[in-house]
Amino acid sequence: MNGSDYNLLIEKYLSGTVTLEEEAMLEKYLEENPVHSPELLPYEKAEIGNRIRKRLFANTIRKPLRPMYFQMLAAAAFVIISGLVLYFVRDKNSSMTAVTTALNDRKEAFEVRNTSRKPQRVTLEDGSEIILQPNSKLSYPEHFGDRKRIVYLKGEAFFKVKRNPAKPFVVSTDNLATQVLGTSFNVKSHARSVEVQVATGKVSVYEVGESHAASKNGVILTPNQKIIFDKASRKMELGIVKNPLMLKTAADTPAFNFTEVPVAAIMETLESTYGINIVVEGDMLKNCLFTGDLNDLPMFQQLQLICKSVNVEYEQRGTSVFVFGEGCL
Template identity: 45%
Template sequence: MNQHEFDKLLEKYLAGDGDAEEEKLIWEWQDNMLKNSRVLLNSDEKEAIKNRLWSRIYNSTIGHGEEETTVASGKGLTILKWGIAALLVMGLANIFLLLKDKKTETVADAATVAQASDIEVKNTSTSDSEIKLEDGTVVRLKKNSSISYPKHFGKYTRNVYLKGEAFFKVKRDPNAPFIVHTGDLVTEVLGTSFNVKSYENSKAIEVSVTSGRVSVYELTEKASDKKNGVILTPNQKVVFDKSSKKITPGIVANPVALSNAVTKIDFVFEDTPLPVVLQKLKDVYGIEIIMENQDLNQCAITADLNDLPLFTQLELICRTVNARFEQRGTSFFVSGEGCK
């Protein structure tokens, strides 16, 4: 359940239309907020936060004589609707400040301090290091890179923090998105394989996709802020400029055939119409190829393009039909005078 879905659920519940199952989800969300925080808090401190929070909510609502909302709950609290609404207003950072011995922590501190239970792996060798996470996800960590993650993932999200470069083969879980944090850029998936390159001394972060779909967006301070981001599919990538915050989509350097393409790929063409040839490339690599000049429809290709990379295939095709190709974002555009 993402933030938008939760907000809708809360609105429904506050209007008195929620059922027992939805009430349970709201309680679990409240517990999950503290369980998955990245601030150094032990179980006693987290319980103290909740007790002090509910006390403050009671004193400012029911305790001041406002109308009480009855909730049938085994937890013995009759102010759930007030409480959850207050949680949204106060925000997680303010909840942390309820503990006096934590009052010196800032919001920035909360985002960067790792939990005591976090695991950090650094690859100082000269080769890749393979890590298998508890959910079945496999991470291939490149040299001079590090990754940190909680000992146990939360129920609704799976967050990891990367410095450097890693290839992820994520175990699919529709209920818990897998989220890779790299500075100001977030990469979110349900189950797929992709590569993230984010070295501290680099001016940009790069995310490229091998399979599935990946959502890449800029981290914002508020969940309600409009996100600067894109959806990537196989053989696509984005480059995020750390300084300008600009996200530039593109195509990976060496596109590979999609896993769902035909088992044996035959790139031998005999007097084959150009549109048919280009459609074959599109089907195999999953990349849009657009002909800008309809005169090119009359061209035919006779060639053996097996065992050649996509860029070379396109170069040879265009030379044959007096055309040229250009990459724009995540697509190729073919133009030229055509065959006469």
């Protein structure tokens, strides 16, 4: 029996829905194994704690387990409740405020697990769309509260959020919260890190602590920017997404077919098209011209072809691109 099965049987026993066969399995497991608590999402821990407390203190008549096993089960319940108290009161890295808000706001929680090999589409009540990747889990309330729209993610998902300035949308992972008003972005929650990539709009990303504040360790991301948060060091590394997308519509996108065009002007076109800061060091491009068709090429490939043609190089530093070299002087 794994941790998930054990936890499920605990819940079913305390709610009075356990079968005789399941009860026998639980008795055997308690006899052969020490009590432990499986890994859960924050709201799941609170939910199980509530159920346990209600069951332990309610005046309910049901067929009891044998005395020895009941004592062991009570011990298991005590461990879980004690863990919940420590989780909400003492753990400085917990998402206490976010979880409390979500529990106060929601009526029923839904959970979607993508166990298939293909991405799965999830549509929330506010019209927001989520593409949940394989081996990922999303938890969200049936009805959002009045203050925020909070969902919980384990794994990877792409979010296209319906704009609502009065009610920010928050994606909570183990150690990081991503908050937006209305935009599209991707979140990958790994065992050691969390990565957020922005496609459109602005996204506030901050470490989750007791105060749930963004000011201590947080950043604002714009389109084609990303951040990688290392859970162990608690450091955030800013960068540019692997394949930046054009910010403008097809009608407004400039043609990338150039004939004897100053390279400095092309760099400005790339900067405005992709929303990425391009810094040219010195005047090496002042006399450089470029001829070529760059249509249908990714941004970094466009940049590489331009730089090679005029004897310069580029380097990505954080969310900016620096161009340097001899050039055409």
